[in-house]
Amino acid sequence: xxxxxxxxxxxxxxxxxxxxxxxxxxxxxxxxxxxxxxxxxxxxxxxxxxxxxxxxxxxxxxxxxxxxxxxxxxxxxxxxxxxxxxxxxxxxxxxxxxxxxxxxxxxxxxxxxx
Numbered sequence: 001x002x003x004x005x006x007x008x009x010x011x012x013x014x015x016x017x018x019x020x021x022x023x024x025x026x027x028x029x030x031x032x033x034x035x036x037x038x039x040x041x042x043x044x045x046x047x048x049x050x051x052x053x054x055x056x057x058x059x060x061x062x063x064x065x066x067x068x069x070x071x072x073x074x075x076x077x078x079x080x081x082x083x084x085x086x087x088x089x090x091x092x093x094x095x096x097x098x099x100x101x102x103x104x105x106x107x108x109x110x111x112x113x114x
Contacts, residue, residue, distance in 0.1 A: 018094040031086055033078035035071050042075040044083045046090070050076065 026046025034041040041054040053075075059068055 015095050019091065022090050022094045026087060026090060029086060029090075031079060031082040033075055033082055035075045035078065040068075040071040040075045042072075042079040044076075044079040046083060046087055048080060048083050048087075050079070 023046075029046045030043050030051055032041055032043040036056075036059060039056040039059040041052075043051040043053075045051050053072065055068070055072075059071065061067070
């Protein structure tokens, strides 16, 4: 039996509302990643904005600025990956069960990016 279009459109409306709610909530959620044994810490929010960077003074060596730069790149990339994971998990929770015929919605749609 095929689901009727009216029901599907209502479910899509509900999903859109849930996604808007999640998007607003994600602005206040953060993830923090650290590298170099905690020498560099980067915090990113759910909008994938860098909120803070903490650098241990021991890693600041004017003769080896390249190491600090490398640590920053790694920490920022790890934090952004963690933010992506957090975003995906929040979206999955918000849309879980709303379209029972589409497991993994909206992640199974081509071109979808969290």
